Amino acid sequence: MVVPVFANSGRAYMIVMIAHLSDMKLALGVDHYIYGWVFFGIVMLLLFWIGSFWRQDEAPQSTRPAAAPQAAAGARGRPLWLAGTAVLLVASLWPVYAIWLNERPLPEMTALQVEPGGGWQPAAAFTRWTPHWVGADRQLRQSFAQAGNNVLLELNYYVTQRQDAELINSQNFMIRQKDPAWSNIGEKIADVTIGGASRQVRQAKLRGSNGQRLLVWQWNLIDQRPVVNDQIAKLVLATDRVQLKRDDGLSVLIATPYLEGEMDAAAATLARFAADMQEPIGRALDQVNGQ
Structure with missing residues (x-):
């Protein structure tokens, strides 16, 4: 012993x-x-x-x-x-x-593009907040609007896990420490319903110095399956690498503004957006990795 x-x-x-x-x-x-x-x-x-x-x-x-x-x-x-x-x-x-x-050399990749679904249309940026995800091989940041609702979508794609370019990294976070413009006033793993299916997301409530509030959901897609727990994500990626499989991964982050006391409406907007964009994001992931 x-x-x-x-x-x-x-x-x-x-x-x-x-x-x-x-x-x-x-x-x-x-x-x-x-x-x-x-x-x-x-x-x-x-x-x-x-x-x-x-x-x-x-x-x-x-x-x-x-x-x-x-x-x-x-x-x-x-x-x-x-x-x-x-x-x-x-x-x-x-x-x-x-x-x-x-x-090893990285494979050829196309740009990361998403064709919106469910009536969502590209729109002008509504927030200056920018999450901090490092080393992504492909990134997409786009705002969308539908029926007066605005949602920010940010995708960070890692074609393979390597030094300074990892899906699960301590340097990936929603707000920098001591950020003068934004504060994280509440973060947790939340149980939500997307497209009729129950799943988990990493949920954060952000508050800007300009008074804007954002509700943020984040999760990872590994082998086209949503994963929130970092330890499980690392285990899946390590297993794929040992088995000589693809160890690529995608971080999905969506955010919408909300007013104090109207969290449920903001969560419903994110759930609807996530359901409408689930297939378009899957197709974009297939295209960028050559499938």
Whole structure:
């Protein structure tokens, strides 16, 4: 029990320090799993090596020559070293694989365009608020209007997860810290109904220094499925990467202005917009990634 506890503590400390010393550029995304596997392989190799000092050799039979026990002990020790070497080699493959993924050329992509549905039409911008999503390979920011309702749509598409270009990133947020123009007055995971189906969104209420209030919904699309939980999203993306599948993802963010006491009307506007734009966004995602 002692070794696993100290080894896991060392692994966590190593990942935190790598992120700190690299100015929050390394060990923030899928690569922190890779570093963990390398550390795990090294610890296992050390355990095998230390355990070899306490191995119990069988007593030699009296009919064998004197040199036979030493030869037998050497033969039994070789599989141990072979196993340890194999573990280390397998663990060392992950950094090489990660480097290859980060250095491979990106596929050709078209511009991210959405044909509005449900009677929504492109409109002039109604807010100066801009969310902070970094490293997107394709981005679309467009305001839409219908029957006097205004909605902002921002899509950020990541064709593959790599350093400084990750769908799930601590640098992706709705408002910068100490933003002089905007305040986040309430953020939570909300249960909503979109197109007759229950799902979750990340909901935020924003207030501007000019008095404007915005209701914001955000979620991610991975494998065309909505995901809100960051840990689940990272797990799905890491699994896709290990299985040599596409690890692309799309952040969907919609916002509409509201008056104090009229949250329900604003939520209904966002729900209707999300339902009307669900298929157009899916088609846009298929086009940009070449499907």
